[in-house]
Amino acid sequence: MADTKRTATLTLDGKTYELPVLSPTVGPDVIDIRKLYGQADVFTYDPGFTSTAACESAITYIDGDKGELLYRGYPIDQLAEKSHYLEVCYLLLNGELPTRQQMEDFEYRITRHTMLHEQIQYFFRGFRRDAHPMATMVGVVGALSSFYHDSLDINDPWQREVASMRLIAKLPTIAAWAYKYSIGQPFVYPRNELSYAENFLHMCFSVPAEPYHVEPALAKAMDRIFTLHADHEQNASTSTVRLAGSSGANPFACIAAGIACLWGPAHGGANQACLEMLREIGSVDRIPEFIARAKDKNDPFRLMGFGHRVYKNFDPRAKVMKESADEVLELLGIHNNPTLQVAKELERIALHDEYFVSKKLYPNVDFYSGIILEAMGFPTSMFTPIFALSRTVGWISQWKEMIGDPTGKIGRPRQLYTGATFRDYVDVDAR
Ligand code: SDX
Numbered sequence: 001m002a003d004t005k006r007t008a009t010l011t012l013d014g015k016t017y018e019l020p021v022l023s024p025t026v027g028p029d030v031i032d033i034r035k036l037y038g039q040a041d042v043f044t045y046d047p048g049f050t051s052t053a054a055c056e057s058a059i060t061y062i063d064g065d066k067g068e069l070l071y072r073g074y075p076i077d078q079l080a081e082k083s084h085y086l087e088v089c090y091l092l093l094n095g096e097l098p099t100r101q102q103m104e105d106f107e108y109r110i111t112r113h114t115m116l117h118e119q120i121q122y123f124f125r126g127f128r129r130d131a132h133p134m135a136t137m138v139g140v141v142g143a144l145s146s147f148y149h150d151s152l153d154i155n156d157p158w159q160r161e162v163a164s165m166r167l168i169a170k171l172p173t174i175a176a177w178a179y180k181y182s183i184g185q186p187f188v189y190p191r192n193e194l195s196y197a198e199n200f201l202h203m204c205f206s207v208p209a210e211p212y213h214v215e216p217a218l219a220k221a222m223d224r225i226f227t228l229h230a231d232h233e234q235n236a237s238t239s240t241v242r243l244a245g246s247s248g249a250n251p252f253a254c255i256a257a258g259i260a261c262l263w264g265p266a267h268g269g270a271n272q273a274c275l276e277m278l279r280e281i282g283s284v285d286r287i288p289e290f291i292a293r294a295k296d297k298n299d300p301f302r303l304m305g306f307g308h309r310v311y312k313n314f315d316p317r318a319k320v321m322k323e324s325a326d327e328v329l330e331l332l333g334i335h336n337n338p339t340l341q342v343a344k345e346l347e348r349i350a351l352h353d354e355y356f357v358s359k360k361l362y363p364n365v366d367f368y369s370g371i372i373l374e375a376m377g378f379p380t381s382m383f384t385p386i387f388a389l390s391r392t393v394g395w396i397s398q399w400k401e402m403i404g405d406p407t408g409k410i411g412r413p414r415q416l417y418t419g420a421t422f423r424d425y426v427d428v429d430a431r
Contacts, residue, residue: 231394305367
């Protein structure tokens with residue numbers, strides 16, 4: 001529990017209230033207002049929660065001014081370079097890097113949960129072939145609770161553990177099958193001899209008619225993309241998972257809620273929207289037209305892949321992603337990729353343009369990810385599903401932290417009500 005020494009004084013209508021100030025291990029202090037409504041009969045007001053700490057957490061820390069992202073204290077650039085996704089999953093879930101034996105055990109368990117119950121394939125067949133894969137994922141992940149009845153009791157630590165393993169292991173299979181279904185190809189089953197990232201590429205791109213070789217460098221790039229998206233504090237989809245979990249909903253339902261929230265273009269849907277924007281721009285000489293639109297208050301257009309609710313400096317994930325984009329395109333022999341050229345010139349111009357500099361709008365994680373994923377052969381509709389499968393471990397880690405908090409209670413924000421006051425019903429003939 002964060003320590004409390006100092007207090008903040010609030011004076012309202014001639015009365016003074018002393019509010020405890022809680023100090024974190026790093027980051028801003030927080031003013032504890034839990035007793036404020038009971039003492040002063042007032043709410044605080046913070047739509048979008050930009051100045052509100054909704055929980056105490058020890059998982060991920062972001063310093064938006066420094067452009068720093070730590071998973072359990074380890075910086076994202078070091079993890080992206082030296083670790084791998086399943087080790088990052090262990091770290092986020094358990095708080096420490098695993099020993100060699102712990103890692104082997106964890107990988108063994110995840111690997112043997114990658115298959116889906118054989119009947120689950122029929123959920124896919126109920127969707128139109130042109131359904132967005134995110135629609136399929138929301139539906140199928142929510143439906144998992146109708147199959148795995150032995151891991152629904154959130155009060156049983158062992159069942160929480162099994163549900164967590166199942167979700168981390170099965171999301172790639174579900175995402176890959178959503179893709180295969182959308183292109184009319186047969187589902188490809190996971191293979192236990194492959195790594196997590198190799199398995200995903202295998203399930204997406206192999207066909208029964210011929211052998212499929214997973215290019216190690218592409219598997220490494222895929223694994224790095226998973227790591228960069230794994231967790232990110234109390235973002236919109238994580239807050240959705242926490243709020244759903246606070247009602248006691250089962251973990252499969254909570255993750256389905258997180259997937260639904262991530263789908264939005266202002267959040268996880270930005271990677272798809274960003275690549276579509278880069279394609280719409282089409283060439284470097286059309287960039288000024290789009291930058292003018294982004295500045296125009298009367299134009300709802302925003303430069304997708306730019307800006308962030310927290311980062312007011314470069315998103316550290318974007319830096320790693322940019323290096324990966326160069327490596328993957330080089331490996332695939334894709335030179336002078338027009339989309340990448342537009343992206344790099346857009347970034348260069350935007351980072352010198354007064355509007356973007358003054359508003360501290362930098363490329364975020366979604367700016368380069370789409371370029372890599374497109375080069376690897378994914379359609380834009382698969383970009384957000386890949387974000388969702390990567391973020392599942394973050395959602396689950398945050399959900400476990402919340403469920404494990406004995407002081408936890410159902411989330412129930414209040415409001416600033418500006419509607420009609422009490423009035424009697426009026427019969428239709430008297431209106
Ligand atoms: C993710 O929260 C997370 O951690 C999310 C995420 C994660 O890992 O979970 O990091 C993943 O969602 C990344 C963000 C992906 N979204 C996009 O790339 C969509 C484009 N970006 C914007 O929609 C926007 O930047 C947001 C939604 C990301 C943030 O919106 P805010 O908080 O309103 O941005 P802001 O307050 O910093 O904006 C400051 C100003 C505003 O103008 P003024 O009202 O001051 O005149 O900058 C403007 C905004 O209108 N602005 C933009 C802009 N983003 C903000 N103008 C043009 N283009 C943009 N992209």
